[in-house]
Amino acid sequence: MATTKIPSSTGVSPDAAQDMAGDGMKTVMMPVGVPGYTLRQEPRTMPATQPPVLPINADLKFIGKSPERWDGPAKVSGRARYTADIQLPGMLYAKFVDATVPHAKVISVDTSEAEKVAGVKGVFVIENLLGSAKLLNPSLEVSKYPIVRYAGQPIAAVAATNPQIAEDAAKLVKVKYDVMPFVVDMDQARRADAPMVFPGPANQAGTAGGGGGAADVPQTGNIHGPSVHTRGDIEQGFKDADVVVEEHYTTQVQVHNALESHGVVADWKPDLLTVWASTQGTASVREGLAGFFNLPKSQVRVITEFMGGGFGAKFGPGNPGVVAAALSKQTNAPVRLMLDRKEEQLSVGNRPSSDQTLRIGAKKDGTLTAIHLVSYGTAGCGTGAGCAGPATNMYKYASLRTEESDIFTNAGPATAFRAPGHPQGAFALEQTIDELANRLGMDPLDLRDKIDENSARRVEREIVRNSAIWKSRHATPNVDHGHIKRGVGVGQAVWYRNISMDSAAEVRVHQDGSVEVLSAVQDIGGGLKTVMAQILSEQFGVPPQQVSVKIGDTNYPVGPNSGGSVTTASLTPAVRDAAWNAAQNFLASIAPALGAQPDDLVLANGEVSSKSGKFQPISFRSAAAKMNTSEVSAQARRIPDYDRKAYETYGGVDVAEVEVDMEIGLIRVKRILAVHDCGRPMNPKQTMNQINGGVIQGMSYALYENRLIDSDYGLMVNANLDRYQIAGSREIPQIEVQLIQSYIGQSSTDASGIGEPGGIIGTPAAIANAFYNATGVRIRSLPMTPAVVLAALANTSQQKETA
Amino acid sequence: MSGPKLPHDSSDLPQDSGVAQTAENKLGKGTTGITRRGFLKGAGVTAAGTALLEGARAFGREAAATRGEHPEGVREFGPGPVAVTLQVNGKERVIHIEPRTTLADALRLEMAMTGTKVVCDRGACSACTLLMDDIPINSCMTLAIDAVGHQVTTIEGLTESSEGHSMQAAFLKHDAMQCGFCTPGMVMTCSALLKKNPKPTEDDVRLATAGNLCRCGTYPRIFAATLEAAGVSDSESTHNA
C-alpha cells in the first residue's frame, strides 16, 4: 500500500496513489470533520481502483454547488410525467371496492351487476391482501377472502374504459359481511376484554423503507410485545442517579398524504410486465411483482420517471400494484389504478401513535446513569410502533432498558414514515432531557455537551449557542407576563448511516460529445437527478444541463430503494466511480488521435487539454469526435464504505421560537433554526430545501395533524385534505437552515442523506420545549391543539392550587 | 393548516347549494349555476351514467346531445357524451365528454394535458389550479361544461407566456419545488397573484397560496420565488441558500 496526499486538482487527473503493496488496495488521506471547526486529514484504505479523493466542496466546481434542479424545467412547466399522467392506447381505469366496515368476515362478493355495466372490462376480487400483519397460524381463520380488519381495506377492483364508469361500477359490487366486534382506540384495545383484531399472534414485515415490528415477541390479546432491549445494569443505574425524571407522553397517528397517491399503470404482455409506479423503489416493485406472480425478474420492468412524494409509504407494488397487474393480465389491456385521496389516507400507511413512559436517571454533573423507556403504540392492523431509536442512540448512558409494544387496532396498517419512530421518541426524550437540565440547573446545550460526544452535533450546538434566536431565550421559563408568552426551545435529531449495496450506475460518452448516466434508482423529490448530473459535470467539465440523466427504470443498472436516507449515500459513489472509469476510457480512446498519452490529458472547463502542453486545449465535443468507437462507457457498483469503525450518527439541532396565546391556547411558531449535517452536502440548496420540508412536516405533526377514527363506527372521520389539517402557507415560520459540511471519509463522494434526520425529528420536541420555556408548563401530548394547550395550562394551575 | 382558504375555500358554502362554488367564489359571479357536487348529489349515480339538468345558458349552442326541452328553459344533457367546445390556451378544442366530467379530467384524460394535477378532487388542495378568464380556479371543482365560453389557461399555456416564463425562472432559481406535484398549481396561483397585485408582500403571497398544499414543504422557496418574479426585494425573507 502507498500513502499519498489529496490531489489538489478537482480529482480529474489520474491518481498519484499506486498500489505499491500489490494487494489491490491503497491508503490515501481524506478530509474528515467540519471546515472551520474540526477539519483534518485522516488516512483511509480503499481499493486501488478508486478515483482520486475529492477535496472539500470549496475546491470543487460542480459538486457541493447548487446548480438549478436538473428536472426543474419539466416540473415547473407541467411537462414532468408522473405515474398518474401515463396514458397508453386502450388503457383501462381501475377503481377499488373498499370495505365499509372495520372488522368482518367477507361472506360473498357479487360482481355480476358491475360486470354488466357497459365499458366494464374486468373485475378482480382480492384473495391475497398485502400490507397488513399476517397471522402466524392462518388456520385460526377460515375464510375465502381476506378478513376485513379496517374500514377502507380493498376488497375488489373494477377496470373500465373510463374512470367514471369504473367508479359507478365499483359501487355496484355487493359485498356481504359477517360483521365482527372491533376496536379502534388504542387504550380500549389494551384491555383484556377488548375485541381481538387477530385471533392469534401476527407479524408484519417491514418494507425497504423500514417500519414493521419485532417478530419474536409475545402476544397477549391485542398487545404484540414487548420487544425488550437492555444495555448495562438498569437497577444499578437508577441507584447511582442523583436525579430521576419520569414522565408520560402520548403522540397521535399521522398520515403521509404525499400529493401523488399510491398507484400504478400496469401493462401485462406475454413476455414482459411493464409497470409505471409511484414508488420510492423501482427495485422493490419489481421484486414484489415478480414474487407475487412468480415471474422471472427479467420479465418485469418498472418505471418511475417522476414521483409525487412518498415519505416512506411507497415501497413494493402493494395492493394497487398487484391488482392492476392482475387486471391487466385478465383484460389484455394496460390498466391504471391510482388511489383516491380517501383510500390514500386509509389503506397505505401512517405513522403509528405512541404512549411512552420515560424515566431517566442522572448524576449531578449531568452524566446519564439510566434510561428506561416503556412504549406502546398502534400501527393499526400492522406493527412497527416502536420508538426507542432516540433513547437508544442519541446520548451516552451507563444503562438502558427499552420495552416497546404494538397494540393492534382495527385501523389501516402503518408503514415507514420519515424517520420511523424518531419524532415520537424524540418528543419524549428531548423534553425529558430539557426537564433534567432544568432540575440540574444546567443550560440545555451544556447538558447535551456533557452527554453527547458526536463531533458534528457539538459543532451544531456551538452554532446554536451563538445564534440570535438562542441568545433571545429566557434562561428561566415563564418570564413574560400578559397573555402572549414567548419561549425558545431546542430538540436534537439522530439518524444512521445506511448503505445499500444494490447501487450501480453506467456512464456513457458518445462520439457527438453527449454524456449520459443511467441507473434504476428513482428521484423522489430530493434532487438525485441534479446530483448525478453534477458528478458527471465535475468529472467531464461540462455543465449539468448538458448531461443526460436517465433513471427510474429497472432496465438500467440496479438502484437502491429510497428509504432510510440511503439513496445519495449509496448511489453517488457508484456514479462517481462509473464517471471516473468512463473518463479514463474516454481519454484512452482519444489519446492516439491527439498524439498524447492518456495520463497527459486533463478534462476541465468543457475542454480537453494536455498537461505537458503537447497541443492547444480543444473543446470536449471536438475531442469526443476523435473517439475510436462511437461510444465508450463504464459501469460501477457501490463498494463498501472505507472505514465503518469511524461511523458516527447523523443528525442536527433544531431550535424553535414560539408565542403562546394563554387565553385561546394557540401556539404560533415564529422562527426555526435548523442546524444539520449529512456528510458532504452534494447540492446545498436542494438539501436545505429538504430540511425546510422536514421542519414544516415536524411542525405540522406537532400542532395540527391527527388521524381521527370514530370509536362507535370505526370509520376515519377526516380522510380528506380539508379536515385532516396540515400546516399551510400561513403557518410557516421564518426558517433558517444551517447546513454544515461534515466530512466522514467513507466513500468516493462522502455524501449522505438528509430526508429522515432533517427537521422532522427535532422540531416537535423543540416546539414543546419552547412552550415550556414560554409558560413553565410541560405539554406531553401531540398534537398541541388549543384544547390540549388549555388543558395543560389548566392542569398545572390546578396542581399549583392543590399543592 | 390549509383551511380556511381564500379564495379557493368552498367549505363555508352550503355543500348542495346548487351554486358553482368554486367559480362563484373566484369569478365573483355565478357562471352557469350548476356545481359538480350539487349536481351529482341531486342526480344520483347509476351504472349508465348520469344525466345533467342545465340552465341552458352556457353551452346550449355547443351541446350536441340534447335530449329534450324541459319547462322553464331547462334542458337535459347526457347521460352519454356530449360535444363540448372549450377555449384552452387560446385554441379551440372540441371534446366528447359525459356532462359530469370535471374540467381537470377533461384536460387530463381527453386532451392529454396532464400538467394540471388532481390530488384531493374536492377543492381542498389547489393542485388543479388553472385560470379561467385570468381568475385562478380549482379545475376539479368545475365542470368542463362550465368552462364553455371562458378562456382557460393551463400550466402548459402559461409556459408559453412571458409572465409564466419569469415565474418559472424564479421557481428554478429558488428551487421552489421538491417532488414537483404541487408545482404547476403553485405556479398558476402565484402568477395569477402577480396579475392582480404586481408588487405583493410576503404576506400577500402567503394568503394567495393559502389554499395550495405542498406536502414537501417548499413554501419558503415559493414565497421567495414569487417575490423575485415580482421584482420585490427579498431581503428579510425566509429563504435560505
Ligand code: FES
Ligand atoms: S383542489 Fe382540485 S385537486 Fe385538490
Ligand code: FES
Ligand atoms: S413539491 Fe412535493 S408537494 Fe410540493
